[in-house]
Structures are given as C-alpha cells and as structure tokens.
Amino acid sequence: xxxxxxxxxxxxxxxxxxxxxxxxxxxxxxxxxxxxxxxxxxxxxxxxxxxxxxxxxxxxxxxxxxxxxxxxxxxxxxxxxxxxxxxxxxxxxxxxxxxxxxxxxxxxxxxxxxxxxxxxxxxxxxxxxxxxxxxxxxxxxxxxxxxxxxxx
Amino acid sequence: xxxxxxxxxxxxxxxxxxxxxxxxxxxxxxxxxxxxxxxxxxxxxxxxxxxxxxxxxxxxxxxxxxxxxxxxxxxxxxxxxxxxxxxxxxxxxxxxxxxxxxxxxxxxxxxxxxxxxxxxxxxxxxxxxxxxxxxxxxxxxxxxxxxxxxxx
Amino acid sequence: xxxxxxxxxxxxxxxxxxxxxxxxxxxxxxxxxxxxxxxxxxxxxxxxxxxxxxxxxxxxxxxxxxxxxxxxxxxxxxxxxxxxxxxxxxxxxxxxxxxxxxxxxxxxxxxxxxxxxxxxxxxxxxxxxxxxxxxxxxxxxxxxxxxxxxxx
Amino acid sequence: xxxxxxxxxxxxxxxxxxxxxxxxxxxxxxxxxxxxxxxxxxxxxxxxxxxxxxxxxxxxxxxxxxxxxxxxxxxxxxxxxxxxxxxxxxxxxxxxxxxxxxxxxxxxxxxxxxxxxxxxxxxxxxxxxxxxxxxxxxxxxxxxxxxxxxxx
Numbered sequence: 001x002x003x004x005x006x007x008x009x010x011x012x013x014x015x016x017x018x019x020x021x022x023x024x025x026x027x028x029x030x031x032x033x034x035x036x037x038x039x040x041x042x043x044x045x046x047x048x049x050x051x052x053x054x055x056x057x058x059x060x061x062x063x064x065x066x067x068x069x070x071x072x073x074x075x076x077x078x079x080x081x082x083x084x085x086x087x088x089x090x091x092x093x094x095x096x097x098x099x100x101x102x103x104x105x106x107x108x109x110x111x112x113x114x115x116x117x118x119x120x121x122x123x124x125x126x127x128x129x130x131x132x133x134x135x136x137x138x139x140x141x142x143x144x145x146x147x148x149x150x151x152x
Numbered sequence: 153x154x155x156x157x158x159x160x161x162x163x164x165x166x167x168x169x170x171x172x173x174x175x176x177x178x179x180x181x182x183x184x185x186x187x188x189x190x191x192x193x194x195x196x197x198x199x200x201x202x203x204x205x206x207x208x209x210x211x212x213x214x215x216x217x218x219x220x221x222x223x224x225x226x227x228x229x230x231x232x233x234x235x236x237x238x239x240x241x242x243x244x245x246x247x248x249x250x251x252x253x254x255x256x257x258x259x260x261x262x263x264x265x266x267x268x269x270x271x272x273x274x275x276x277x278x279x280x281x282x283x284x285x286x287x288x289x290x291x292x293x294x295x296x297x298x299x300x301x302x303x304x
Numbered sequence: 305x306x307x308x309x310x311x312x313x314x315x316x317x318x319x320x321x322x323x324x325x326x327x328x329x330x331x332x333x334x335x336x337x338x339x340x341x342x343x344x345x346x347x348x349x350x351x352x353x354x355x356x357x358x359x360x361x362x363x364x365x366x367x368x369x370x371x372x373x374x375x376x377x378x379x380x381x382x383x384x385x386x387x388x389x390x391x392x393x394x395x396x397x398x399x400x401x402x403x404x405x406x407x408x409x410x411x412x413x414x415x416x417x418x419x420x421x422x423x424x425x426x427x428x429x430x431x432x433x434x435x436x437x438x439x440x441x442x443x444x445x446x447x448x449x450x451x452x453x454x455x456x
Numbered sequence: 457x458x459x460x461x462x463x464x465x466x467x468x469x470x471x472x473x474x475x476x477x478x479x480x481x482x483x484x485x486x487x488x489x490x491x492x493x494x495x496x497x498x499x500x501x502x503x504x505x506x507x508x509x510x511x512x513x514x515x516x517x518x519x520x521x522x523x524x525x526x527x528x529x530x531x532x533x534x535x536x537x538x539x540x541x542x543x544x545x546x547x548x549x550x551x552x553x554x555x556x557x558x559x560x561x562x563x564x565x566x567x568x569x570x571x572x573x574x575x576x577x578x579x580x581x582x583x584x585x586x587x588x589x590x591x592x593x594x595x596x597x598x599x600x601x602x603x604x605x606x607x608x
Contacts, residue, residue, distance in 0.1 A: 087543070087571060087595060088544065088593075088595055090546055114570065114597075115543060115597070137544075139543060139544055139595060141570075141571070
C-alpha cells in the first residue's frame with residue numbers, strides 16, 4: 001500500500017499515456033513494471049546497444065531509466081492540469097551493472113507543492129537475483145497549467 | 153591549447169576505439185566532435201527517439217551524453233594500461249533542451265591519481281545559436297591494470 | 305542488528321577518538337547518538353549560531369552533520385590502518401529545518417574496497433516528533449596506510 | 457563587469473543585511489569579500505574549530521561556505537520582495553583543503569524565474585597561492601512574497 005494519496009484518480013492512465021509519448025523510453029526499450037501513487041518501476045532488458053565499453057549497462061542508461069522512474073513516481077501524485085519537469089538528478093553507480101535486466105524503482109521522498117523530491121534505486125538481475133547497481137536522488141518541478149502534451 | 157599533458161601519446165586512438173565499442177553511443181547516434189587532452193565534446197542530432205513527452209531532448213539523453221563526454225575527457229589523460237569507470241554524476245537541467253542538436257562539452261577539473269573530477273556543459277542548438285541547457289559534475293575512477301576491453 | 309561486519313573490532317573506539325579530533329564537530333556542538341557497523345547518527349541542539357536568516361538550521365550545518373554522519377558510518381567498517389576522506393556529497397533540503405534538534409542518520413549503502421557509498425537522512429525535532437528535512441548521498445574513499453591522525 | 461542586471465538596485469544592502477543575520481556565518485567567521493550582481497565570494501580564515509581530523513578544513517565547512525556564496529549570488533538578482541532558499545547542492549572535494557584561508561566564489565549559472573542554478577568554486581590559500589579544493593553545483597528557489605526576515 002502506497003503512503004500517498006493521488007490528487008488525480010486517473011493517475012495511472014495519465015502516466016501510461018505520457019510514458020508512451022517518451023521517444024527515449026521506446027528507444028531504450030523500457031516498460032512500466034510497477035505503478036502506484038508516488039511509485040514507479042521501469043525496466044529494460046539487456047541489448048548490446050545499452051552497454052558501455054566493458055559490456056555492462058551504460059551509466060547513462062541507468063540514469064535515463066532512473067530519471068524517468070522518479071519522474072513518473074512524482075507525476076503520479078500531480079493534479080490533472082499539471083505536468084512534470086526534472087530539475088536535476090544525481091546518480092551513484094555503486095557496482096558494475098552486469099546482468100540481464102535493469103530495473104529502476106522510483107519513489108517519492110517528499111511531495112511539495114512546487115518541487116517534488118524522489119529517489120530511485122537501480123538493480124541489475126544476474127543469476128536470478130537482483131543486485132543494487134545505482135542509486136539516485138532527484139528534484140522535479142510541478143508545471144501547473146502546462147498540459148503534459150507534445151508541442152503543437 | 154589544453155592545460156593537460158597526456159600520459160599516453162596515443163590517447164586519441166584509444167578514446168576513439170573505446171567510444172566505438174559503446175553500444176549506447178551508437179544507439180543514441182552520438183559522435184565525437186572535439187578531442188584534446190582532458191577535453192571531449194560529444195553531439196547528437198534531434199530524432200524523435202531522443203525526446204521526452206514535451207518534445208525536448210530527454211534529460212536522460214543529456215545525462216548519457218554528458219557522462220560519456222566527461223568520461224572520455226578523463227580517459228584521455230589516463231595511462232595506456234588503465235581504463236575508466238564513472239563513480240557518480242549530477243546533472244542540472246537548466247533550460248528545456250529544445251532544438252536541433254545537443255552537444256556536451258566534457259572538461260577535466262582535477263586529474264587525481266585514482267579519481268578524476270570532470271564537468272560537462274550541455275548546449276542545445278536552436279536557430280543557429282547554442283543555448284546552455286544542462287550542466288554536470290562527475291567523479292570518475294582510474295582502473296589500473298584493467299584494459300579497456302569487452303569481457304571475453 | 306547491523307547488516308555489516310566490521311573489519312576492525314575496535315571500530316567504536318576509533319570512531320569516537322577521530323570524532324573528538326574534528327574541530328568542526330565541537331564548533332557546532334555535535335554529538336554521536338548512535339553507532340553500529342555501517343551506521344552513525346549525529347545530533348546538534350538548536351542555537352542561534354546554527355541558523356540561517358529565516359531562523360531555520362542552516363543548510364550548510366545540515367550538510368556538515370550529514371557529511372560526518374555518513375563519513376563515520378563508512379569509517380566504522382574500515383580496517384585499523386585506514387582512514388576516510390569524503391570525495392563528494394549531495395544534499396536535498398526537502399523541508400525547512402525548523403525545530404529544536406537536528407539529527408543526521410548516516411548509513412552505508414555499499415562498502416567497496418576503495419570507495420564507500422553512504423546516505424544520510426536528516427530529521428528536525430519539532431513538537432516531540434521527527435520530521436525529515438534533508439537527505440544526502442555521499443561518496444567516501446578509503447585511504448590505506450594513512451593513519452587517521454592530525455598532521456605532525 | 458557582471459553579466460547580470462539586478463532587479464533590485466539596493467541588492468548590495470539587502471545581501472549584506474541578510475548575511476549579517478545568518479548565525480552560521482558568524483559561527484564560522486565568514487565575511488563577504490566580493491559582491492556583484494550574480495556573484496558573491498565568501499572567505500574564512502583557518503581556526504582549529506573549522507578543521508576535520510586530519511587538520512584540513514572540514515568538507516562541511518567548505519559546503520556551508522559554498523552554499524551561502526551561491527545563495528547570495530542568487531539572492532543578489534532577486535526582486536526586493538523575494539527571499540531565497542537552497543533546494544539542493546552537490547560538492548566535490550577535489551583536493552585536501554590544507555591552508556590558511558578558504559574562499560568560496562559563488563556564481564549564478566542560470567537565473568530562472570522560480571529556480572536559480574549557481575555554482576561555487578572553493579579555493580584554499582597555501583603559500584600565497586590559491587588552490588582549487590572543492591566545486592559545487594546548487595539549485596536555489598525564489599520565494600516571492602516572503603520577506604527575507606527572521607520569524608516573528
């Protein structure tokens with residue numbers, strides 16, 4: 001059970017619809033594997049195009065996944081007429097992301113009126129077990145009156 | 153003229169060869185547009201797959217590009233028998249990355265023996281002018297005796 | 305029960321002795337209120353000199369306390385002949401630190417051989433309850449063969 | 457010459473008056489050594505109470521000084537009826553802060569309407585020369601209609 005009450009009862013449809021419009025999520029092959037108020041988990045499966053030169057998942061891919069996971073965790077708590085922008089994030093790559101699948105678990109830490117603070121832990125699946133490979137801290141901004149839509 | 157003296161006279165070939173092995177750089181369509189000791193600029197052109205839901209370059213793509221730009225700026229100063237790993241980075245998205253081209257300019261701030269600190273400013277080209285859209289601060293680690301090569 | 309096994313059975317004496325030599329901790333009036341392998345909580349009581357211009361605890365004081373809490377959490381796991389240095393930290397001030405007491409709870413996230421990743425949550429006590437006011441993510445470095453001692 | 461135009465012609469008096477009310481700046485003995493629109497340098501002289509266990513300036517003190525330097529750089533550009541809050545900062549300690557004096561040079565990177573991004577480089581003076589010892593990246597928030605004053 002999530003600790004947060006969503007302002008928008010249709011939060012799930014809004015998150016999924018916005019996610020579907022993120023070209024970058026399609027590019028890396030990400031999918032939503034968990035969604036609840038203030039919580040969003042995103043995953044990608046291993047493909048050569050997601051790796052760095054040593055054969056691990058690229059730190060930028062882990063950051064991209066975590067940025068969107070935290071962003072949608074925040075967006076799930078926002079009002080229907082608001083959209084979300086990332087202000088900044090910081091990622092620590094704590095172990096090589098060596099494995100078959102990368103999963104970023106975004107969680108809201110503090111839902112402010114203007115700013116929302118989120119964190120995401122990123123795990124890599126190897127030999128059937130999840131190993132922590134990165135952790136992030138992120139600041140997001142609520143954009144009131146900016147529908148979450150592509151530019152005309 | 154760069155402020156740094158490379159330990160490895162063949163640094164350029166090593167950076168280009170390592171870059172070519174980063175699947176993630178191929179995936180996003182990045183290319184090296186500047187390289188000097190302690191300096192590396194990477195660029196990508198606008199494509200729908202690099203955008204977020206408002207039609208700007210995705211913050212994670214900016215982070216990925218900046219991570220690699222700072223990483224190769226650091227790697228350019230390393231000895232021939234060393235490789236580089238990102239420890240962490242932090243990115244501030246200071247303006248919407250709305251434009252035709254994204255360029256991350258990685259610069260070494262402090263080349264330590266074990267740790268290297270780098271920064272990268274990220275610009276978006278719009279109407280023929282470059283606009284600052286993100287800035288990063290990054291910690292990298294020198295891995296001595298780990299050839300920069302894919303796992304067998 | 306802590307999740308970590310200390311390399312040095314005398315870790316508690318070492319942490320307390322090092323802490324006692326930190327002039328900055330004396331300056332702000334910090335004390336150790338919890339210590340276990342990989343865990344260290346530090347607290348300061350409200351005094352005018354710890355505040356910023358609105359009468360809340362200064363963000364820098366929260367950062368200083370969190371830096372040391374994470375640092376000693378890391379140090380508690382290190383070998384007897386090692387000392388600890390902070391590489392970097394990032395702090396999000398998630399709510400005004402308005403209250404009588406500030407407590408930073410440092411926890412090791414990943415104890416690597418050279419680098420240790422820690423986080424600290426900072427709480428302010430107001431009306432008998434603890435409120436989260438800041439959260440940090442931190443990278444520390446093990447300095448082997450550098451006794452944790454003042455310079456001669 | 458600063459690149460920024462201040463909204464408030466009396467910015468200097470406002471910054472100095474707010475600074476004087478920061479108990480934490482008095483505690484560590486900081487003074488303003490440079491002030492211009494979007495720019496603020498703060499310095500402290502070496503005292504035992506500002507050091508860590510190896511005899512260098514404490515990383516938290518460097519962070520406190522940089523936080524205020526960036527904060528006042530931002531505040532110098534704000535309207536008369538606004539005040540400033542730090543949202544977050546990240547500091548990289550790039551070299552031991554071993555010397556007689558610590559100076560943090562805060563500079564605004566991007567002055568947004570709600571959020572201001574600043575950076576601060578921190579130097580330590582040793583043997584008559586300044587050495588870079590830390591660098592920060594910081595997000596600040598403009599609080600409109602909140603006079604910069606202590607709580608009643």
